[in-house]
Amino acid sequence: MNSSTIVVLAHIINPQSDKKCDFIKNGALLLKKNRTKKNYFIQEIGPQKKVLAKVIDECQVIDYSDHVIIPSFFDMHFHWVQDDVRQMPKADLLHWLENYTFPAETKFANKAYTKKKAKVFFKRLVQTGTLGGACYSSIHPHATEEAFEHAVGDFVIGNVLMTMNSPKSLTQTKKEALDSVKFLAKKYKQNYALTPRFAIATDPQTMLATGAIAKKNKSFIQSHLSETQGEISFVTNLYKELEGFEKIKSYTEIYKKVGLLTPKTIMGHGIHLSVEELQLLKGTQTAIAHCPTSNAPIRQKGLGSGLFNFKKIERYGLRWALGSDIGGGPFLSMFDVMRSFVEQNKKAGVSGANYKKALYRATLAGAEILQKDKKLGNLNPLKEANFLVLPKINSQLKMNPESILEFYVKKGQKNRAKFDDLVEKVFYQGKLIYNKRA
């Protein structure tokens, strides 16, 4: 594909917000090659006739008529080193961490193993259509470096910090934790995510000191917050015994006190939050990654952590986006995550959780939180040409984004693992980087 102009024909779904999702039946994307780089960006999006009329140079036309194009996904919370524990028995969070997750992450101490796993995992992630997001690695700095090396797309990535209440094989000294952050934050800057695992496993001095390093390097910050009741009682009882924290009233207050709540912070889960905690998050402009497949009941392969109250989060004006929480979540595909968000809310009688909203929260909302929405997140003009080609749609289908997205979800839901293979083609910066049928 060497032309400097490409026209892609398909039906196009282009999310803009919770309520607004553009749909162009028989649409076209006009891609232009960036002069300095070799990447393509979107110059025009619209009905085929209108777009084709604007083409003046020689161009290549790629015809995906009857197929649907959507922007590539952002997965705003996942652990790349937990690929092997996605399907392990889950009783509750702390039990699953101790019995399956920590032993699995310990293996990443080995560099050759880490490299092999990174190659496989990030290749698979592309095939599911995820080209951006926020990623947790193990404690080992080389595992974060391998992740950066193999990840395709726009990710912030960080090594988890574990200085207490952790198995011996994963416990770092405070100095080791601090040195790893100094090294990686300096190397990756705004693509680095300072990642204290959670306040149970990272001591407050380390959180405070590394938070300052993250801010200096303009890095992001990510951690877990209020995922389960067991975790909340553990952490609040623990910190009440620590000097300077005797008076803390909540889990969120711990992170506030060590300076980790910022506009560049993404807290995972946030299911069980009081009004005071929501106000703290709002006041600091902290964002939340909601992981419905991980929080889902155990019979649905989740950790049974509870239902995220998105309406309350929105009422407080908090930014939030969807994540898979691999391996708390069992499947890589953001289609499965969108399905779980819609289905769980529907079952609980909560209105407003539809597929249009889910798509926005699985794409543009993530790019907004990562402050990359000027060039990523949807298919608006001047953005990078990062998109997915989905299977042909049934001609009987109602031609609107809600019905079309539901059609794809219905296709995969009998066997959820199949969502990971739903995407037919993946384009990154205008280049075909995955073709299922090739």
Ligand code: GUN
């Ligand atoms: N809390 C602390 N560590 C983890 C983790 O690895 N997964 C999930 N879901 N929650 C956590």
Ligand code: FE
């Ligand atoms: Fe997690």
